Amino acid sequence: EKDKGLIRDSWESLGKNKVPHGIVLFTRLFELDPALLTLFSYSTNCGDAPECLSSPEFLEHVTKVMLVIDAAVSHLDDLHTLEDFLLNLGRKHQAVGVNTQSFALVGESLLYMLQSSLGPAYTTSLRQAWLTMYSIVVSAMTRGWAK
Numbered sequence: 001e002k003d004k005g006l007i008r009d010s011w012e013s014l015g016k017n018k019v020p021h022g023i024v025l026f027t028r029l030f031e032l033d034p035a036l037l038t039l040f041s042y043s044t045n046c047g048d049a050p051e052c053l054s055s056p057e058f059l060e061h062v063t064k065v066m067l068v069i070d071a072a073v074s075h076l077d078d079l080h081t082l083e084d085f086l087l088n089l090g091r092k093h094q095a096v097g098v099n100t101q102s103f104a105l106v107g108e109s110l111l112y113m114l115q116s117s118l119g120p121a122y123t124t125s126l127r128q129a130w131l132t133m134y135s136i137v138v139s140a141m142t143r144g145w146a147k
């Protein structure tokens with residue numbers, strides 16, 4: 001319950017500015033693994049990170065990711081209701097060539113984004129609370145790879 005409060009409070013302001021915070025997350029992700037840029041092949045402009053980060057299709061994906069996080073935060077009391085949605089989302093990512101290991105880097109980038117926007121409010125317990133929620137989301141998505 002304490003974890004839920006930490007997550008909700010920290011997301012309250014971040015969630016109002018999804019695109020800028022999502023850009024911080026993906027900028028970090030592409031620093032950690034530039035090869036992920038190539039998976040956004042729908043955008044012919046995605047030659048490098050700055051080009052990708054300014055492409056409208058890519059920014060739509062940034063918004064989509066942030067909306068999924070937003071949904072998880074809103075459903076902290078009943079995350080299991082998102083399971084089917086997340087499993088299907090995992091399937092779609094398998095289809096576009098994403099590797100499940102990449103989700104660990106997304107998690108690191110999410111924490112990086114939280115740390116850079118929350119500053120001193122980013123505590124060990126807040127970090128742990130987010131990691132726990134994120135790992136539930138990722139394990140549900142990862143089930144989309146089975147079979």
Ligand code: HEM
Pocket residue numbers: 036039040041042057060061064065066068069089092093096098102103106137
């Ligand atoms: C769709 C790539 C991580 C949420 C897509 C698509 C691509 C893609 C290529 C299809 C085109 C599009 O809709 O823009 C990636 C890569 C990721 C990643 C390379 C990181 C390794 C995530 C994460 C989430 C997410 C972590 C949410 C937690 C979505 C959603 C869609 C989508 C909601 C739309 C699915 C639909 O059409 O129903 N992603 N993605 N993505 N992604 Fe990701």
